[in-house]
Amino acid sequence: MAFLSVRDLKVHFPTVDGIVKATDGLSFDLEKGKTLGIVGESGSGKSVSSSAILGLHRKTSAMVSGEILLDGTDLLKLSDEQMRRRRGKDVAMIFQDPLSAMHPYYTVGNQVAEAYRVHHNVSKKVAKARAVEMLDRVGIPQPDRRVDDYPHQFSGGMRQRAMIAMGLINNPSLLIADEPTTALDVTVQAQILDLLQDLQKEFESAVIIITHDLGVIAEMADDVLVMYAGRAVEYGSGNEILTHPEMPYTWGLLSSVPDVTGDTEARLIPIPGNPPSLLNPPSGCAFHPRCAHRDKVPGDLCVTTLPELAPGTRTETHLKRCHLANPDVVYEQEILPEIAPELVEEKQA
Amino acid sequence: MNNKRGDDKLTPLPATANFLPQDDPISRTEDPVDQDEIDFVAPIEGHAASVADPNAKPILEVRDLKMYFPVKSSGIIRRTIGHVQAVDGVSFQVPEGGALGLVGESGCGKSTTGRMVTRLYEPTSGTITFDGRDISRISTRQLKPLRREVQMIFQDPYTSLNPRHSVGAIIGAPLAIHKVLPRNKILPRVQELLEIVGLNPEHYNRYPHEFSGGQRQRIGIARALTLQPKLLVADEPVSALDVSIQAQVINLLQDVQREFNIAFVFVAHDLAVVRHFCPEIAVMYLGKIVEIADRDTLYNRPNHPYTQALLSAVPDVKQAAIGGRRERIRLEGDVPSPINPPSGCRFRTRCPIAQEICARVEPPLLQIGKRHKVACHFAGELGHHPDRPVTAPLLGVDDTGAPDPGATPTTMAGNEPGYSDTWYDLERKTMASA
Amino acid sequence: MYAYVIRRLFVGVIMLIAMSLVTFVLFFASPIDPARYACGKNCSPELREQTRKALGYDKPVVVQWTDFLKGVVQGRDYPDDPELRAAAPELVTHCPAPCFGYSVVNTKTVNEEIKEAFPVSLSISIAALVLWLFFGVLFGVIAAIRRGTVIDRGIVAVALVLYAFPAFFIGLFLLKFIAIKWQLVDVPVYTPIAEGGVGGWLSSLLLPAITLAVLYMAGYVRMTRAFVLESMTEDYVRTARAKGLRSPRVMVKHTMRAALTPLVTLIGLDFAGLMGGAIITETVFNYNGLGKLAYDATLTNDLPTIIGLVLLLGTFVIAANIIVDVLYAVIDPRVRVG
Incomplete structure (x- = not known):
């Protein structure tokens, strides 16, 4: 059994217009010391799922079902109080925008120390000393002085470091980072990603990194889970998925972003249309209205039937949710020449 | 409904507004699925990324x-x-x-x-x-x-x-x-x-x-x-x-x-x-252009250490996918305050190759190629930055930035808009032209 | 910070001077002859002219206004006209600086009038503020925590119903039923602390304060509810929950502190407004506070009293604004200047 094992996780929000199925049957495994990258657009259910692991959804507004087994314990079966005791201690989270994720009225030290005091019965003084130690560990210069500063006196990168210190102060076995670098500049992003990798090695935590940026995934993730409309559409090792993707949505993500080395004369190939409504998702495969490869599937299977998340053409552990019979061939022949013509030339030579 | 976009003739406009082609190719779609939900912009053949036309006015x-x-101060007045x-x-x-x-x-x-x-x-x-x-x-x-x-x-x-x-x-x-x-x-x-x-x-x-x-x-x-x-x-x-x-x-x-x-x-x-x-890109740092060049030069042969650091920091999915991860240049710290920018070169506080002269003398924006200007005393490609400031002889200072009475400063027109026909060749240390 | 307050005070004084000028101009722009009112029922044209001179209404508006400003700084003597003063020196009233004028209607200086009425209004306002703030915030927070439930809807509905009753209705209801018919409390008569002690003072304030508090409470329930609900969706509240804090601590330390900050502004302005604005309540209970004074002065066209009150209330509003801004800086470290 994996360290973290999520089985058939569903997070549904009842609204006046109907049930919003933000996450609809998500399963994955994660081992200690490994990083899982979850990719998807806004509304794909990636943040909602991770909030469910932390037990952050209020019972009054969300229906959460399935199993979240952390080290053998099903988090969804715990009482509110039992879950609270684990939150921040065994499972911690780092959020996207560190300016709004920190309380503007309290000093950074107060907020970091608070995270420690919740789970340790120590004096304020001891907790503050621990906070200084942690701020130092995440690379904040002069931590004994900066500990008394307010969040707005920190730069964006420093704030995110402080958030990381807050998340890691109890040495959690699972760290969830929700778009940890999206609000940051590239050079600062690089610093933060390096820091996360160093800390992961040191603490041996399991890390889930949620992002829309495939570049971040490529640098950080051991395993990759691509989400679309609340479901996993492709799941496998990072290397596999980035080099041999087998799901048209993943192809779309790869071909729609420009990069700093590719061919500038090539036109970007966008994914047409807009992300689907979760209230009224498309029938069959939720991606079918935007899919350019629908005509390769016989009949209207894509419209009528939801494909299983099943092994693709390459390995047993590379799963994809698509009716295409030969995605490897389509990728080699149609997609790769578009996104990386230099690679194709290399192969031919 | 299905074929509406492609076939509709556009309303004629008065002469002042007549800049639209009569058959607008942009909005033509091959097969619009559902107009209410989806907006296609189909690729147009021959429409690749823009190319610099250096001769355009x-x-x-x-x-x-x-x-x-x-x-403002916080005093009474x-x-x-x-x-x-x-x-x-x-x-x-x-x-x-x-x-x-x-x-x-x-x-x-x-x-x-x-x-x-x-x-x-x-x-x-x-x-x-x-x-x-x-x-x-x-x-x-x-x-x-x-x-x-x-x-x-x-x-x-x-x-x-x-x-x-x-x-x-x-x-x-x-x-x-x-x-x-x-x-x-x-x-x-x-x-x-x-x-x-x-x-x-x-x-x-x-x-x-x-x-x-x-x-x-x-x-x-x-x-x-x-x-x-x-x-x-x-x-x-x-x-x-x-x-x-x-x-x-x-x-x-x-x-x-x-x-x-x-x-x-x-x-x-x-x-x-x-x-x-x-087709042309200017990299800015603390209110100044540190490097400006045409696209290929800037991304393939950046000469400013800041441009190099920026480029190395971009996570690149395709590079990572084929296994080759570029070496990242770590920039320490944060951008300094623009109220009190560092003396000399504004990037020097975070620069991996800064020397004494950088704190003393501001590097001029020097044209070093046909369409390439850079503001750095040690301009050079990654890993090939010179040991001695290339700008020192041009500015009439010695290698530490102190005034050099024996030197004859050259007037450089680097901070003019556009590019001149002659430039300073970093290799040969003389003026060059096309 | 100090420099900031001084700057604000300076601007406030300029605003007050401008307000006094506007009041003068507006007063004399009206078709009513203030001298006619001041001279009483059996008024002959001669007497009216004499009154006019005595009050200085015969001078141009701007001169009257500068005289008034001089009076504020130096003090002045009444009657205004030197001839009249010379004619009847025993009737001269000296009004020491800062002199806000002399009310012929009440035969008192405005300063004296305000000195008498001020403690009454201040007492009622403070008592009402404490009541409405305590219950308004309490019910607002409860409604927010239990949002969407029967409790939430009940609180909001009751607040709305109470809000719909006019002040004179609630005031009269309390007076006629609670005090007179059922005799649950004494019929309220204002008792200063010096006379009745703190207990007597408080009990004399109970009914008028409830009347005012009911009115304001409704608004505070709804606003507190909205601010708390908004604050509950903030990212930093999610962070606090993600740390594993207990719900009460998340609510008190993280949600409420941010949610109640905007209330400070409202409290300051409402309180300042209430000082002279409790006209109906003071009239119903026959308390001689600033509101009643203003009401009477308006009916009798008593210019000096009106101007005195306008300036006093203006000062309250400006002071309240400055205090609110200072409080903001205390509460929110991002606002701290210099």
Whole structure:
């Protein structure tokens, strides 16, 4: 059994217009010391799922079902109080925008120390000393002085470091980072990603990194889970998925972003249309209205039937949710020449 | 409904507004699935990324532009005790129908520069020559005709559209304000613009909240196009959008640029997006241009350590996918305060190769190639930075930056907009020309 | 910070001077002859002219206004006309600085009038503030925590119903039923602390304070509810929950502190407004506070009293604004200047 094992996780929000199925049957495994990258657009259910692991959804507004087994314990079966005791201690989270994720009225030290005091019965003084130690560990210069500063006196990168210190102060076995670098500049992003990798090695935590940026995934993730409309559409090792993707949505993500080395004369190939409504998702495969490869599937299977998340053409552990019979061939022949013509030339030579 | 877009002939416009091709290829779609849900912009053959035409006449020329925001004291009488040097002496040219990218990290002055070009800010000093006329100091009244020709696209499509105005009112407002068209001609024109940006023309009476982020950005683009501008300043036009939608909007911007020969000043922090859109790119740091060059030179042979660090920091999915991860140059610390920027070279506090001279003398923006300028004492390609400052003999100082009485300083025209025909060859340490 | 307060005070004084000028100009722009009112029922044209001279209404508006300003700084003597003063020196009233004028109607200086009425209004306002703030915030927070439930809807509905009753209705209801018919409390008569002690003072304030508090409470319930609900969706509240804090601590330390900040502004302005604005309540209970004074002065066209009150209330509003801004800086570290 994996360290973290999520089985058939569903997070549904009842609204006046109907049930919003933000996450609809998500399963994955994660081992200690490994990083899982979850990719998807806004509304794909990636943040909602991770909030469910932390037990952050209020019972009054969300229906959460399935199993979240952390080290053998099903988090969804715990009482509110039992879950609270684990939150921040065994499972911690780092959020996207560190300016709004920190309380503007309290000093950074107060907020970091608070995270420690919740789970340790120590004096304020001891907790503050621990906070200084942690701020130092995440690379904040002069931590004994900066500990008394307010969040707005920190730069964006420093704030995110402080958030990381807050998340890691109890040495959690699972760290969830929700778009940890999206609000940051590239050079600062690089610093933060390096820091996360160093800390992961040191603490041996399991890390889930949620992002829309495939570049971040490529640098950080051991395993990759691509989400679309609340479901996993492709799941496998990072290397596999980035080099041999087998799901048209993943192809779309790869071909729609420009990069700093590719061919500038090539036109970007966008994914047409807009992300689907979760209230009224498309029938069959939720991606079918935007899919350019629908005509390769016989009949209207894509419209009528939801494909299983099943092994693709390459390995047993590379799963994809698509009716295409030969995605490897389509990728080699149609997609790769578009996104990386230099690679194709290399192969031919 | 299915074939509506491609076949519809567009409404004839008065001569003043006649810049639309009669059969508009942009909005033609092969197979529109559901017009209400999906907006396609199908690829147009032969429409690749824009290429620099070095000989095109400049539509915009910016010379030594500065924007200082005063910092007031907190005493009883509020005196100005300093300035935020948001932009400090920036010069560039944008050719007709061309595109210049301004990149840099937050606080580098790229957005402020964009706002000065559209005259949302009045520059502290320097000139902005648009279409042969200096617009840097003209009055609000004189600005009105300028607003027709220079338009802006904003970052956040959620806050930049008035939620209480219908899309038709938003896009049509400039036509009414500038009295370009009679009232009864405004609606057809609005619908035409909606079609150009790939939205359903029948949706003119809907409100912004009924559209998704990408569609709203299209509305913002339609509004900017209403008066047929010659220059568009796009301030982070795609950074608030989902990845799959970004490409749609970038393609749309490229299409309208081609179709209507609009010049762009493209402000963004995403180096890949800027590279894709702009044939020429300026990298800014703390209010100054540190390197400006054509696309290939800047991305393949950057000479400034900051440009090199920026490029190395971009996570690159394709590189990572094929296993080759570039070595990252770690920049320590944060960008210093623009109120009290470091002496000499502003980047020196974070620069991996800084030496004594960098603190003493500000490096001039030196032209080192046909279309390549860099402001660094140790300009050179990654791993090949010279040991001794290349600028010292030109500035008349020794290697530490102290005045050298024996030297003869050369006057360099580096901070002029555009490029000169001769430049300083870093290899041979002499002037060179094409 | 100090410099900031001084700057604000300076601007406040200029605003007050401007307000006094506007009041003068508006007063004399009206078709009513103030001298006619001041001279009483059996008024002959001669007497009226004499009154006019005595009050200085015969001078141009601007001169009257500068005289008034001089009076504020130096003090002045009444009657205004030197001839009249010389004619009847025993009737001269000296009004020491800062002199806000002399009310012929009440035959008192405005300063004396205000000195008598001020403690009454201040007492009622403070008592009402404490009541409405305590219950308004309490019910607002409960409604927010239990949002969407029967409790939430009940609180909001009751608040709305109470809000719909006019002040004179609630005041009269309390007076006629609670005090007179059922005799649950004494019929309230204002008792200063010096006379009745703190207990007597408080009990004399109970009914008028409830009348005012009911009115304001409704608004505070709804605003507190809205601010708390908004604050509950903030990212930093999610962070606090993600740390594993207990719900009460998340609510008190993280949610409420941010949610109640905007209330400070409202409290300051409402309190300042209430000082002179409790006209109906003071009239119903026959308390001689600033509201009643203003009401009477308006009916009798008593210019000096009106101007004195306008300036006093203006001072309250300006002071309240400055205090609110200072409090903001204390609460929110981002606002701290210099």
